[in-house]
Amino acid sequence: MLTNTRSDRVKAVRALSRRSARSRTGEFVAEGPQAVREAIAFRPDLVRDVYVTPEAAARHTAIVDAARAAALWVHEVSPEVLAAMVDTESPQGIAAVCRVLDVPLTRVVAGLPPDALVCVLTNVRDPGNAGTVIRGADAAGADAVIVSDASVDxxxxxxxxxxVGSLWHLPISVGATVPEIFAALRGHGLRLLAADGAGTTLLHELDLGRGSPGNAWVMGNEAWGLPPEIRDACDEVVRVPIYGHAESLNLAMAATVCLYASAEARRVTG
Structure with a gap:
C-alpha cells in the first residue's frame, strides 16, 4: 500500500491538476467511481494507473475487478495519499491517471455520418458547464463534441x-480555432446553427426533419453568448423560447434542449 504523501509518484499525479503538466505529459486524472468505471469500460487503452483506498476497493469491487481483467495497474493507497493526489475536497476513494483522448478535427469530421449531430463549444469557460454539455451531447446521441482553442481545458x-463518464463515450476534438472548425464542418455538408438569445428563429420553427442536412449546434460563452462575427458565420441563429419569467437558460440547459430537438427529429425521420 502506498502511504507516503510526499513520494515522487504522489507529486507526479498531483501535478496533473495543473494544465501545464497535463499538456506536457498528455495525461490527466479521472476521480470518482463513475469516471473511473467508464474509462475502464470504454477506453481501457487510455488508463495508465488506478489508485484505490481499501474501503473504496471493498465498495467498488466490480470496478477493481474490471481494471485487473483489463491488465491495468491497480495500486492500493491510503486515504491520505489519494487526497494528496487529487484536488477534490471530498475524494471518493478511487482515481485513475489516463492519457488524453482528444481526436484531431480532420479525423473527427471525416468519421461523421451525413446526418451528423455535433456540438461546438466556441468560448465556454466554466468547467461545470462544459462537462454538463458533453454529458448532454452524449445523452442526446451526438456524434461528436468539438471544443475550440478559446474554451476551458x-x-x-x-x-x-x-x-460523469461521458468523456469516454463520444469523439471529442479540442484546440482548433473557430474558423477552422466551421470550415471543416461546412466541408462535410453540415448546417451551422448558432444557439443564442439574439436569434430571430425560434427552436420550434426550425426545420430539423427529413431532408435536412446534419446539424452542428454552436454554443457561446456563459455570460455574453456568441459574438456577432460568429453568429453571422452560421446558417441560422436560433433562440430557445422562454415562456415563463426566467431571464434566460443556463448554457448547458440550452445546449441540451437544442441537441435533443435535433436528436428527436433524426430519430423520428431517420
Missing part, C-alpha cells in the same frame, strides 16, 4: 467530473 478535473 476539457481535462480540467471539474470538467471530467461533470461529464
Amino acid at each position: 476539457v481535462y480540467n478535473s471539474k470538467v471530467v467530473r461533470s461529464t
Whole structure:
C-alpha cells in the first residue's frame, strides 16, 4: 500500500491538476467511481494507473475487478495519499491517471455520418458547464463534441467530473480555432446553427426533419453568448423560447434542449 504523501509518484499525479503538466505529459486524472468505471469500460487503452483506498476497493469491487481483467495497474493507497493526489475536497476513494483522448478535427469530421449531430463549444469557460454539455451531447446521441482553442481545458478535473463518464463515450476534438472548425464542418455538408438569445428563429420553427442536412449546434460563452462575427458565420441563429419569467437558460440547459430537438427529429425521420 502506498502511504507516503510526499513520494515522487504522489507529486507526479498531483501535478496533473495543473494544465501545464497535463499538456506536457498528455495525461490527466479521472476521480470518482463513475469516471473511473467508464474509462475502464470504454477506453481501457487510455488508463495508465488506478489508485484505490481499501474501503473504496471493498465498495467498488466490480470496478477493481474490471481494471485487473483489463491488465491495468491497480495500486492500493491510503486515504491520505489519494487526497494528496487529487484536488477534490471530498475524494471518493478511487482515481485513475489516463492519457488524453482528444481526436484531431480532420479525423473527427471525416468519421461523421451525413446526418451528423455535433456540438461546438466556441468560448465556454466554466468547467461545470462544459462537462454538463458533453454529458448532454452524449445523452442526446451526438456524434461528436468539438471544443475550440478559446474554451476551458476539457481535462480540467471539474470538467471530467461533470461529464460523469461521458468523456469516454463520444469523439471529442479540442484546440482548433473557430474558423477552422466551421470550415471543416461546412466541408462535410453540415448546417451551422448558432444557439443564442439574439436569434430571430425560434427552436420550434426550425426545420430539423427529413431532408435536412446534419446539424452542428454552436454554443457561446456563459455570460455574453456568441459574438456577432460568429453568429453571422452560421446558417441560422436560433433562440430557445422562454415562456415563463426566467431571464434566460443556463448554457448547458440550452445546449441540451437544442441537441435533443435535433436528436428527436433524426430519430423520428431517420
